[in-house]
Amino acid sequence: MSKIVAFDFDGTIVDSMPRLADIASELINRYYGLSLKISRDLYILTSGLPFVEQLEYMFPGKKGNHEIVDEFERKKEEEVMDEPLFPETKEVLRALAAQGNKVVISSSNFQHIMEDYMLGCGLRPDLVLGHKEGFSKGRDHFNYIKKHFNADASDLIFVGDSLRDLDKARDNGIRFIGRIGTFTANDFKQAGADEVIHDLRELMQVL
Numbered sequence: 001m002s003k004i005v006a007f008d009f010d011g012t013i014v015d016s017m018p019r020l021a022d023i024a025s026e027l028i029n030r031y032y033g034l035s036l037k038i039s040r041d042l043y044i045l046t047s048g049l050p051f052v053e054q055l056e057y058m059f060p061g062k063k064g065n066h067e068i069v070d071e072f073e074r075k076k077e078e079e080v081m082d083e084p085l086f087p088e089t090k091e092v093l094r095a096l097a098a099q100g101n102k103v104v105i106s107s108s109n110f111q112h113i114m115e116d117y118m119l120g121c122g123l124r125p126d127l128v129l130g131h132k133e134g135f136s137k138g139r140d141h142f143n144y145i146k147k148h149f150n151a152d153a154s155d156l157i158f159v160g161d162s163l164r165d166l167d168k169a170r171d172n173g174i175r176f177i178g179r180i181g182t183f184t185a186n187d188f189k190q191a192g193a194d195e196v197i198h199d200l201r202e203l204m205q206v207l
């Protein structure tokens with residue numbers, strides 16, 4: 001039976017996490033003096049949220065947060081088009097669509113960034129959802145997807161690379177498949193996710 005397969009963006013279909021972690025850790029180190037290593041670990045640990053929420057989670061109410069977020073988002077926007085798709089992304093998304101599945105991208109990046117990236121890289125998913133005020137990856141996106149396709153939670157699968165993605169899927173009763181890379185298979189397992197893949201091609205076997 002055909003499904004709606006929703007993909008997170010950074011670290012799931014695009015190999016962008018190493019560079020994003022570099023940008024974030026350099027900023028946290030420069031503004032708050034934490035070591036690059038700890039800054040990076042904190043960034044990874046909280047990934048899957050909009051960066052503004054990650055920073056608030058790490059440094060609640062701290063004065064430099066706004067400036068760090070502005071600088072991060074500016075840099076990300078400048079560089080995002082250079083971030084490559086994982087080598088198998090196009091072929092897998094095409095194969096899923098050819099089997100009658102719906103393909104959705106659901107990201108914490110701003111909507112216009114997502115739309116520009118899709119145009120630039122030639123991906124044509126059925127739906128592209130980015131972040132807007134009051135409209136985030138997770139419950140908002142899942143509800144929108146269900147309405148758009150007149151579907152229910154059991155028709156939907158969410159593929160993501162972060163433990164936050166797992167939480168979001170679980171909180172909404174949606175099947176989750178974790179892409180290993182940002183987190184290990186063991187990290188996902190300990191967090192309660194038993195379905196993991198190393199490469200998007202494995203989706204063709206497990207769906």
Ligand SMILES: [Mg+2]
Pocket residue numbers: 008009010011012047048160161162
């Ligand atoms: Mg991600």
